[in-house]
Amino acid sequence: MESVDYFRTFVTVAPDSEASATQPRLRAGRATIASATWELLHEHEYELTSGDVIFTVWADRQGIPENERDTARREYFAKGRPCLRASDLGKKFGWGIHADEDGKLALYPVDSEEYAMLAGGTAPDGTDVKVLRAMRSKR
Secondary structure, three states, rough: OOOOOOOEEEEOOOOOOOOOOOOOOEEOEEHHHHHHHHHHHOOOOOOOOHHHHHHHHHHHHOOOOHHHHHHHHHOOOOOOOOOHHHHHHHOOOOOOHHHHHHHHEEEEOOOOOHHHHHHEEEEEOOEEEEEEOOOOOOO
């Protein structure tokens, strides 16, 4: 079972981040992990879980064909994987990540009213959320 998913949780930006919300850029014409993650979450608001996002970004970067992804996903998550708290979205780019009651994700810019509400423990629908911080960039 994948242990990277969160439910009713908001991951704030890292405490050592001073970033305002910016879209991660391509590097040398290729998507970075952060830019690919941002793109997936931006295009599929509240449609994908953390496990879906983490695996899809990895599989796309590895060039794994769609017809091999079920097996590859089982093998990929057979060992521990970092969760989205380790993502540069919250460490460098100023994006909070909300997981709803079904574990489906959406991004919120650090300077938005919705971000402030979620960081205070209340989801857009008025339900309570657990608040976690993204991991620090420096020790």
